[in-house]
Amino acid sequence: MATLKELSKQNELLTGGHRLCSGCGIPPIVRLVLRAANGPVVATTATGCLEVGTTIYPYTAWRIPWIHSAFENAAATISGIETAYKALKKKGKLPGGDKDIKFIAFGGDGGTYDIGLQALSGALERGHNFLYVCYDNGAYMNTGIQRSSATPFFSNTTTSPAGDVIPGKQEWRKDLTRIVAAHNIPYAAQASPHNWADLSKKAEKALKIQGPTFMNVMSPCPLGWYTKPEDSIKWAKLSVDTCYWPLYEVEDGILKITYRPKEKKPLEEWLKPQGRFKHLLKPENRNLLDKFQARVDLEWQRLLDLDGKRI
Amino acid sequence: MAITMTKGQAGLTGNSAIAYAMKQINPDVCPAYPITPSTAVIEEFASYVADGAVSTELITVESEHSAMSACIGAAAAGARVMTATSSQGLALMWEMLYIASGMRLPIILTDVNRALSAPINIHCDHSDSMGARDSGWIQLYSETVQEAYDNLIQAVRIAEDESVQLPVMVCLDGFITSHAIENITLLSDEEVQGFVGEYNAKTTLLDTDHPVTMGAMSLPENYIDFKFQQSQAIARSRETVLKVAEDFGKRFGRKYGLFETYRLEDADIAIVILNSAAGTTKVAVDELRKKGLKVGVLRPRLFRPFPFKELAEALKDKKAIAVLDRADSMNGFGGPVFNEIRSALYDAEKRPKVVSRIYGLGGRDYKVKDAIAVFDELKAIAETGRVETLQKYITL
Numbered sequence: 006m007a008t009l010k011e012l013s014k015q016n017e018l019l020t021g022g023h024r025l026c027s028g029c030g031i032p033p034i035v036r037l038v039l040r041a042a043n044g045p046v047v048a049t050t051a052t053g054c055l056e057v058g059t060t061i062y063p064y065t066a067w068r069i070p071w072i073h074s075a076f077e078n079a080a081a082t083i084s085g086i087e088t089a090y091k092a093l094k095k096k097g098k099l100p101g102g103d104k105d106i107k108f109i110a111f112g113g114d115g116g117t118y119d120i121g122l123q124a125l126s127g128a129l130e131r132g133h134n135f136l137y138v139c140y141d142n143g144a145y146m147n148t149g150i151q152r153s154s155a156t157p158f159f160s161n162t163t164t165s166p167a168g169d170v171i172p173g174k175q176e177w178r179k180d181l182t183r184i185v186a187a188h189n190i191p192y193a194a195q196a197s198p199h200n201w202a203d204l205s206k207k208a209e210k211a212l213k214i215q216g217p218t219f220m221n222v223m224s225p226c227p228l229g230w231y232t233k234p235e236d237s238i239k240w241a242k243l244s245v246d247t248c249y250w251p252l253y254e255v256e257d258g259i260l261k262i263t264y265r266p267k268e269k270k271p272l273e274e275w276l277k278p279q280g281r282f283k284h285l286l287k288p289e290n291r292n293l294l295d296k297f298q299a300r301v302d303l304e305w306q307r308l309l310d311l312d313g314k315r316i
Numbered sequence: 317m318a319i320t321m322t323k324g325q326a327g328l329t330g331n332s333a334i335a336y337a338m339k340q341i342n343p344d345v346c347p348a349y350p351i352t353p354s355t356a357v358i359e360e361f362a363s364y365v366a367d368g369a370v371s372t373e374l375i376t377v378e379s380e381h382s383a384m385s386a387c388i389g390a391a392a393a394g395a396r397v398m399t400a401t402s403s404q405g406l407a408l409m410w411e412m413l414y415i416a417s418g419m420r421l422p423i424i425l426t427d428v429n430r431a432l433s434a435p436i437n438i439h440c441d442h443s444d445s446m447g448a449r450d451s452g453w454i455q456l457y458s459e460t461v462q463e464a465y466d467n468l469i470q471a472v473r474i475a476e477d478e479s480v481q482l483p484v485m486v487c488l489d490g491f492i493t494s495h496a497i498e499n500i501t502l503l504s505d506e507e508v509q510g511f512v513g514e515y516n517a518k519t520t521l522l523d524t525d526h527p528v529t530m531g532a533m534s535l536p537e538n539y540i541d542f543k544f545q546q547s548q549a550i551a552r553s554r555e556t557v558l559k560v561a562e563d564f565g566k567r568f569g570r571k572y573g574l575f576e577t578y579r580l581e582d583a584d585i586a587i588v589i590l591n592s593a594a595g596t597t598k599v600a601v602d603e604l605r606k607k608g609l610k611v612g613v614l615r616p617r618l619f620r621p622f623p624f625k626e627l628a629e630a631l632k633d634k635k636a637i638a639v640l641d642r643a644d645s646m647n648g649f650g651g652p653v654f655n656e657i658r659s660a661l662y663d664a665e666k667r668p669k670v671v672s673r674i675y676g677l678g679g680r681d682y683k684v685k686d687a688i689a690v691f692d693e694l695k696a697i698a699e700t701g702r703v704e705t706l707q708k709y710i711t712l
Contacts, residue, residue: 045524049389056531062538065529070521073531074388074415081382084375085347085389085397086521092344092373092395093522100394100523124385127378 006206007040015040016068023066025058028234030224030241031140033198035111038138038220039069041208046107047090049083051116052076054147055140077120080128080137083110087133107212108135113224114155115145118181129188129217136211136218139181142226150229154179157249158297160281162229167284172293177300185219186255186316192218194254194263198225199242203252203263210256223250231280243275248305253312260311269305272298326502330493333465333500334400334426334486335360339370340508341472343424344395344515347375347386351405352438353490354428358400380405384412384423391421392530394520396472399423402490403430406444410451416483417452418546419531422475423483425453426468429591429642430490431678439679440490442590446643446652452546454484454553455620457590459576461498464488466570467617469503472512473560480553482546489592491679503568511567554621574623576615577630579605583612585694586631588657589640590616593675593682597640600687611691616653624660631657632664635698637671638690640682640710644674650707669697672707680711 007015018039025032031054039046047070050056056073059066074082087108093099112121117139125137144162145151152165156174161167165174186193191214196204204222211218223244225237232240244250245264249272252264273294276282285294328336334357338346346365348358365374375390377383383399391397401409406427416423427445431437445455454474458464464486471484488494503511519528534542554574561572578598580586587597594615604611614630616623631637639658641651649655650672658670673690676682690710697703 047393047521047524057533060529060532062532062534065532067529068527070524070527071529072389072392072521073533074385074419075411078382078385078412081377081385082389084377084382085345085386085391085395086393087389088345088347088373088375088386089390089393089395089397090522092371092390093393095371096344098394098516100520101525104524106522106524123378124382127382130378131375 006202006209009201012040012205018046018068019059020066020068023059024061025054026228026234028225028227028237029054030142030198030226030237031055034138034140034204034222034224037198037201037204038109038208041205042107042109042212044107045104046109047086048109048111049073049079049086051079051112051121053113053116055111055113057147076116078124079110079112079116079121080125083108083135084128084131084133087135110135110137112137112139113147114139114141114143115153118155118179119153125185126188129185129190129219132216134215134217136208136220139221140224141221142224142229144229146226146229155181158300159285159293161284162281172284172290182221189258190217190219192254192256194219195221195250195252197223197241197245197250197252199238200245200252200264207254229281232278236278240275240278243270246270247272247275247301249275249301251305251308253308255316258315260314260316262308262312272301324502325499327497327499328461329356329495329497330461330464330488331356331428331495332360333461334468335364336502337465337468337508338398339364340503340505341398341469341512342370343372343398345373345375345390345397346399347377347383347390348399349377349380349383349401349405351380351402353430353494354400354402354426356494357426357428380408381412384409384416387423388412388416388419388421391423392419392520393522394517396515397423398425400426400428402428403432403444406448407432410448413448413451413453418542420481420546420549421483422481424468424471424475425483425485427485427487428490428494429487437678438490440492441642441677441679442487443643445485445487448485449620449652452482452550453620454482454550454557455618456484456486457617457619458486458488458493459591459594459615461493461496462500464493465500465502466564466572469508469511470560470564470572474553474556476515477556480549480556482549482553487591492592507568511564550621554618554623557618572617574618574626575630576617578613578615580612580614580630582610584610584635585691585698586612586614586634586637587640587687587690588614588616588637588653590619590642590653593640593642596682596684597687600684600691603684604688604691609691609695622656624656627657628660628664631661631668633666634668636669636694638673638694639670640673640675640690642676644677669701669703671697671703671705674709675711682711686711
C-alpha cells in the first residue's frame with residue numbers, strides 16, 4: 006500500500022472546487038477510494054449530495070468517466086457499464102485498446118440502504134465486477150436531513166423530529182454491511198475516513214478482487230449532525246472508538262475486526278457534541294441514552310463473538 | 317425454443333419474430349426482465365445466448381427499473397442495447413425512460429402492449445405505451461408480426477442516426493400479435509447486419525483517456541436548452557424514419573411510411589386506429605365498399621414524433637372520422653390518438669367531424685361488426701353534419 010506521502014503526490018481524480026459542504030465526509034472518502042484504484046476507473050453515483058455537489062453543469066469535479074442517472078439505480082447502472090465493457094472487450098472494441106478498467110458505484114445511505122437496496126442486491130447476486138461504496142451520513146442530508154434506515158437510534162431528523170412525545174427516531178438502524186455480506190460476495194467492509202490507512206487498504210483489496218465488493222463508510226455531516234465542520238474527522242474517529250461504527254471486513258465469508266479501540270469510549274462522548282442527539286442529554290432522557298448504549302454494547306459483543314469466524 | 321432458419325418464409329409468433337430480429341441484430345448488451353406477454357422474447361433470446369448464436373451479454377436483472385437503468389449504463393458505455401417489456405414493466409421503467417431519452421441514448425425497446433393494472437389484466441391495450449408517449453422516445457406501432465419484425469430492424473438505424481441519437485420503442489399488440497403465428501418473410505442474417513451496420517458510439521464512458529461527465533445536474537440556466545435540443549432531435553427523427561424506411565423498401569421490397577392508408581383516398585368517412593385492430597377494420601372496409609360505401613382506414617405507424625401535417629393532409633377532406641383508442645386518458649378530451657388527430661385537423665379549411673371511441677381495453681375483442689357499427693355512426697354524422705356523441709366507449 007502507498008504511504009500517505011506517496012498518496013498525496015498522486016493526481017486528484019476528484020478535484021477541489023466542488024460544492025460539497027466544508028467538513029463533509031464524502032470527498033475524502035471518494036478521493037481515497039479513487040486513489041486505491043490505481044489505474045483506469047469508471048464511476049457512477051446515485052442521486053444525492055455527491056452527485057449534486059460535483060457536477061452542476063457546465064462544471065464537473067470528476068477527472069474520470071462518470072455518470073449519474075437516478076437515485077435508486079447506481080448498482081444497476083454500473084451493472085450495465087461493466088457488462089458493456091465485457092461485451093466490447095470480447096469484440097476488441099474498447100476505445101484506446103484492451104485495458105483493465107475498475108468500476109465503482111457511489112451512493113449515500115438513502116440511495117443504498119433504502120431506495121437502492123433492490124438494485125444493489127440484484128447486482129451483487131449477479132456477480133458483476135464492481136465496488137459499491139456507500140457513504141453513510143445517517144440521513145437524507147441532500148434533501149434536508151430526513152430519516153433513513155441508516156439513521157441512528159433517537160436521532161433528531163426532519164422526519165423523525167425530537168418532539169414532546171416522540172424523542173427522535175424510534176428504530177435501530179439497518180445493518181446493511183451484514184445484509185450485503187449475506188449475499189456471499191467475496192468482500193464487504195466497514196470503514197471510516199479518519200483511518201485513511203484502513204480505508205485505503207480495504208479499497209485496494211476490494212478493487213483487486215474479481216466480483217462484487219462493498220464498502221460501507223462512515224461519513225460525517227456537519228449540516229445534519231449539527232457539528233462544526235473542522236471537527237468532522239474527530240467525530241468519525243469517535244464513532245469508531247465508541248464502537249457505534251466498528252471497522253471490520255468480511256472476506257470470503259470470514260469476519261475480521263480490523264480495529265479494536267484500546268479503550269472503548271462511552272457512547273455519550275460521541276453523541277454529546279452532535280446537535281441531532283441534544284435531546285438525549287436531558288436528565289429525563291437518561292433511560293434513552295442507556296438504551297442506546299446497551300444496544301451498541303450488544304452489537305459490539307456480537308461482532309466480537311464473530312471475529313475470525315466464518316459467518 | 318431456438319429457431320434455425322435462413323431467409324425465407326416462416327410461421328412465427330410476434331414474440332419469436334422479435335427475438336429472431338434481435339438475434340440477427342446481435343446487440344452488445346441485453347438487460348432483461350420477464351413479464352407477460354413479452355416474456356417469450358427474452359426466453360427465446362436467452363436460448364440464442366445460451367447456444368452461442370449471438371455474442372450478446374444478457375443481464376437478467378431483478379426488475380424493469382434496473383433493466384432500463386442497465387440499458388442506460390451500457391448505452392452510455394458505448395454498447396448497442398436492446399430490451400423488451402410490457403405493461404407494468406414499462407410503467408416501472410417510466411422514470412428511466414425520460415433519462416434514456418434525455419441523455420440521448422439510442423436504446424431499442426420492444427413493448428408488447430398490455431393493459432395497466434388495476435384491475436390486473438394481462439391482455440392487450442395501449443395504456444402502457446400511451447403512458448410513455450411524452451417520454452421522448454420515438455414510438456413505432458406495428459399491425460402485424462411482419463411489421464413488428466421490420467420495425468425492430470429499422471429502429472436500430474433510426475435510433476443510432478447521428479442527427480437523432482434517441483431511444484426507440486417498437487409496439488405490437490399483446491397476445492393478438494405477440495402470440496399469434498403469422499407467415500412472415502425473414503431477412504438473412506447478412507441482410508440484417510448489412511442494414512443495421514456496425515455501431516461505434518462517439519462518446520463513451522469506457523474511453524478512459526478522454527473522461528466525460530454524463531448526467532450532470534442542470535439548473536434553470538441550461539435545462540430548457542437541453543430540452544430544446546432534445547425536442548429538435550425528435551422532430552428531426554421524422555425524416556430519419558422515412559429515410560430508413562425508404563432504404564429498407566429498396567433493399568427488401570417492403571414499404572413503410574409515417575402511417576398506412578387503406579382505401580382512404582376517395583373515402584368520405586374513415587377510422588383512425590393503431591396496431592392489429594387496423595386489420596379487423598380493413599375487413600369491415602372491404603365489406604362496406606362492396607355495398608358501395610366510401611370508407612377507409614388510416615393506421616399511424618409513427619406516433620412519436622407525431623406527423624401532424626401529413627396526417628392532417630391525408631384526412632382533411634373526409635366528412636367524418638372516428639379515432640379509435642385502445643387507451644383512455646380518463647376524462648381527458650377523448651383518447652390520446654383522438655386528441656392529437658383532432659388537434660392536427662384544427663387548421664384544415666373544411667374541418668372534418670372527428671369523434672373519439674375507446675375500444676378493446678384489457679383485451680376485449682374488437683370485431684368486424686364493431687368497426688361496421690362505427691362506420692354506420694360516421695355515415696349518419698357525414699349525412700347530417702351533426703355529432704350526437706363526441707366520445708364514448710364501444711365494445712362494452
